[in-house]
Amino acid sequence: METVSRPLSFQSPVHGQVSYSIPEEMAKGSLVGNIAQDLGLDIKRLKSGKARIYTGDSAEYIELNKERGVLLIKERIDRESLCGQRTPCALHFQIILENPMEFYTITVEITDVNDNIPSFEKSDVQFKISESAVSGAKFILDGAMDQDVGINGLQSYTLKPTDHFALELHNQADGNKNVEMVLKKPLDREREEQISLVLTAADGGEPRLSGTMQILITVLDANDNPPVFTQHTYKATVTEHSPKGTLVTSVSASDADHGSNSKVTYSVRNTLDDVREMFDVDEDSGEIRVIGNVDYENTRRFQISLRASDDGGLTDSCKVIVEVVDTNDNTPNINIMSKSNVISEDAKAGTVVTMMNIQDPDSGDNGRVQCSIDENIPFSMKSTSNNFFTVVTDSDLDRERASEYNISVTCSDEGVPSLSSSVTLTLQISDVNDNAPVFERSSYEAYIIENNTPGLSIFTVKARDADWNQNARVSYILEDSSVNGVPVSSYVSVSADSGVVHSVRSFDYEQIKDFQFRVKAQDGGSPPLSSNATVTIFIQDQNDNAPQVLYPVQTSSSLVAEIVPRSADVGYLVTKVVAVDVDSGQNAWLSYKLQKATDRALFEVGLQNGEIRTNRQVNDKDAVKQRLTVVVEDNGQPSRSATVNVNVAVADSFPEVLSEFTDFTHDKEYNDNLTFYLVLALAVVSFLFITCLVVIISVKIYRWRQSRVLYHSNLPVIPYYPPRYADTLGTGTLQHVYNYEVCRTTDSRKSDCKFVRPCSQNVLIMDPSSTGTMQRMQSENNILDETDSPLESRMQSAQSGLQRTLSTETQS
Numbered sequence: 001m002e003t004v005s006r007p008l009s010f011q012s013p014v015h016g017q018v019s020y021s022i023p024e025e026m027a028k029g030s031l032v033g034n035i036a037q038d039l040g041l042d043i044k045r046l047k048s049g050k051a052r053i054y055t056g057d058s059a060e061y062i063e064l065n066k067e068r069g070v071l072l073i074k075e076r077i078d079r080e081s082l083c084g085q086r087t088p089c090a091l092h093f094q095i096i097l098e099n100p101m102e103f104y105t106i107t108v109e110i111t112d113v114n115d116n117i118p119s120f121e122k123s124d125v126q127f128k129i130s131e132s133a134v135s136g137a138k139f140i141l142d143g144a145m146d147q148d149v150g151i152n153g154l155q156s157y158t159l160k161p162t163d164h165f166a167l168e169l170h171n172q173a174d175g176n177k178n179v180e181m182v183l184k185k186p187l188d189r190e191r192e193e194q195i196s197l198v199l200t201a202a203d204g205g206e207p208r209l210s211g212t213m214q215i216l217i218t219v220l221d222a223n224d225n226p227p228v229f230t231q232h233t234y235k236a237t238v239t240e241h242s243p244k245g246t247l248v249t250s251v252s253a254s255d256a257d258h259g260s261n262s263k264v265t266y267s268v269r270n271t272l273d274d275v276r277e278m279f280d281v282d283e284d285s286g287e288i289r290v291i292g293n294v295d296y297e298n299t300r301r302f303q304i305s306l307r308a309s310d311d312g313g314l315t316d317s318c319k320v321i322v323e324v325v326d327t328n329d330n331t332p333n334i335n336i337m338s339k340s341n342v343i344s345e346d347a348k349a350g351t352v353v354t355m356m357n358i359q360d361p362d363s364g365d366n367g368r369v370q371c372s373i374d375e376n377i378p379f380s381m382k383s384t385s386n387n388f389f390t391v392v393t394d395s396d397l398d399r400e401r402a403s404e405y406n407i408s409v410t411c412s413d414e415g416v417p418s419l420s421s422s423v424t425l426t427l428q429i430s431d432v433n434d435n436a437p438v439f440e441r442s443s444y445e446a447y448i449i450e451n452n453t454p455g456l457s458i459f460t461v462k463a464r465d466a467d468w469n470q471n472a473r474v475s476y477i478l479e480d481s482s483v484n485g486v487p488v489s490s491y492v493s494v495s496a497d498s499g500v501v502h503s504v505r506s507f508d509y510e511q512i513k514d515f516q517f518r519v520k521a522q523d524g525g526s527p528p529l530s531s532n533a534t535v536t537i538f539i540q541d542q543n544d545n546a547p548q549v550l551y552p553v554q555t556s557s558s559l560v561a562e563i564v565p566r567s568a569d570v571g572y573l574v575t576k577v578v579a580v581d582v583d584s585g586q587n588a589w590l591s592y593k594l595q596k597a598t599d600r601a602l603f604e605v606g607l608q609n610g611e612i613r614t615n616r617q618v619n620d621k622d623a624v625k626q627r628l629t630v631v632v633e634d635n636g637q638p639s640r641s642a643t644v645n646v647n648v649a650v651a652d653s654f655p656e657v658l659s660e661f662t663d664f665t666h667d668k669e670y671n672d673n674l675t676f677y678l679v680l681a682l683a684v685v686s687f688l689f690i691t692c693l694v695v696i697i698s699v700k701i702y703r704w705r706q707s708r709v710l711y712h713s714n715l716p717v718i719p720y721y722p723p724r725y726a727d728t729l730g731t732g733t734l735q736h737v738y739n740y741e742v743c744r745t746t747d748s749r750k751s752d753c754k755f756v757r758p759c760s761q762n763v764l765i766m767d768p769s770s771t772g773t774m775q776r777m778q779s780e781n782n783i784l785d786e787t788d789s790p791l792e793s794r795m796q797s798a799q800s801g802l803q804r805t806l807s808t809e810t811q812s
Helices: 035-039 043-048 079-083 654-660 662-712 791-811
Strands: 017-023 031-033 052-054 062-065 070-073 089-097 102-111 124-130 138-141 154-160 165-171 177-183 194-203 210-220 233-239 247-250 265-268 279-281 287-290 301-309 315-325 333-339 352-359 369-373 379-385 388-393 405-413 420-427 443-449 457-460 474-478 492-494 500-503 514-523 530-540 548-551 561-564 573-576 578-580 590-597 603-605 611-614 625-634 641-650 717-720 739-747 752-756 761-766 774-779
Touching: 017 031, 017 035, 035 070, 052 062, 062 089, 079 089, 079 102, 089 333, 124 138, 138 315, 154 165, 154 177, 177 194, 233 247, 247 315, 265 279, 279 301, 333 420, 352 369, 352 405, 352 420, 369 379, 379 405, 443 457, 474 492, 548 641, 561 573, 573 641, 578 590, 590 603, 603 625
Parallel strands: 017 102, 124 210, 233 315, 443 530, 561 641
Antiparallel strands: 031 070, 052 089, 062 070, 089 102, 138 177, 154 194, 165 177, 194 210, 247 287, 265 301, 279 287, 301 315, 333 352, 352 388, 369 405, 379 388, 405 420, 457 500, 474 514, 492 500, 514 530, 548 578, 573 611, 590 625, 603 611, 625 641, 717 739, 739 752, 761 774
């Protein structure tokens, strides 16, 4: 259902209301509704009017896309976090337009989806029930908690097995169900002392979700009278913000039994709401006292469910209804929805300058607010609707008479005594970008536990800019730096809009314990201004490494045994288990325990030092071969451990030890064969290395000799330049670019000649027929790559090349 009201005049704000309904947990960017179409507005109007969303002090879950004229999901909406058990759950905000100023009220109802599993406060509960309990005896169970509502909320309970007990549910006035376990047949302690049951709570969503609680029943003797409250429902009142320890009321229950069976203990049964954080009951006297901050604006009524139980496990329950009495403890909160920093002196009377929303969370007269402004100024205050006020001009303005106005707005409630708030509105000529963003702190420190999930939000940096509009829009930039040679951007990222610092990778405390980087806050002015803040991230250790045993070394192919003489006394040091843990703190505190031993009475292990000593005198009856298993455990939560096997030989001579360990001969032969193959492999690798070294040295010597032959040759270097070549600079004494050919012999005994040209010749060619433009030419020619020709042809080629060079030089 949508309701839209059109503007009544050009200068007065327009009010309208549109309602939408969407499910919770919608993805970011999902469509909520076409607000432009529903309000009958043109998209150009949204752009020219600088349309924006105003939510007051609430978080912004919905954003406006002015290009499409639609409302989109800005942040994931969790109905349970937003409204709890309250239905219906809705978001209320306004859309503000300027030039002229208008606003519309938008309501978005959030419907529930089945995204919460029913859960019990305790995973297991214990009952002590006398075997004399008669059939039909009832035992109250703590109900499950499901944050969802409606059909997605808690729907049913089941109890298994049902040999002795059945389950009964009773609907309460607040919609919850009272869960009771009813005894079907008498218990027999001599036949069955312990009974284990499973209580399952399921919701009605799709898919159906459920949670369980383990019930352990201990059967006792002779307690056949349950406690009984004097009233089923108690009523009391408490004034909000009462000091801790204030007595609310007292409850009383009596038990007809005698002795310890008649002792009654009181406890609070509430699991879903915050009753346990606000009230506590004395388990002996039944007095209910305030332990938290009771705020009427948060909760106006509390329902405390109490249980009275005796030592035999019999219980009774009652309800205590506590009404919270409101006090005038909240001053009116003035929220500026929109205001003009600059106003023209030719503005007509009735022009809207500021729109405000006044909120007072108190009730009745305590929350009824009236606002006023200073007199003798050309402005007046008008109430447009409930809790919405506007400041408008009521006469002509003259800048020469006053270039700036400070308008003091005072809002007072009607409580006794009355509370008030005031705000001063400043109208000035113009604004320049003269304020840089300022961080709340110059340096930040944050902590994150290692092995985190990449993308985890670590913390938020916040900077504020005292300017207005675009000049106050702050963007956050991660400055380039490195951590141990790695760019800091591979460790963290910073959201440009919100300043939220996210982890890019999973950190390991054993590799890096802390690192530092800088974040720059830059505004949107022209030119932009900025400031910096230093951020230090500390990695916190997690128990993710098990202890490592250094000694004794465990091998599968050899046997190491510690020898203990039979004459060893009590406390004889056999050996010491040495282990380390790369974690830190208590996660690296190690303790040693003897897990298994051939003779547990013969040896003991030091809890802190890992020393294995004799626990008694060694005698001749003790076996020669003793095997001990030692567990090394750290102090982390949860703890990690490692085990090591220690072989001990109780003997006075080495031959006696060998006779007991003859079954390891096969392992010795295997070790001998392994040693042979290792030596052979080492010899082959050494031979290959020496061969490669000799080849490399030979190649180096060959190349060195070739270079020496070229260096000692006495062949002339003849300049060569073709016709139509010119000096690129044109200012030197040589008017041509010289191109050299080098003639050398590779071996004078063979009279073999080769001609080498430069691999690349770059010259500038002047074309007489052109208009002065020069073309670049690159030619490559390497005669060394050509196949050798016979001696006679090579000599002829050399002579002809020399003649061409000399003739060309003569012509030039």
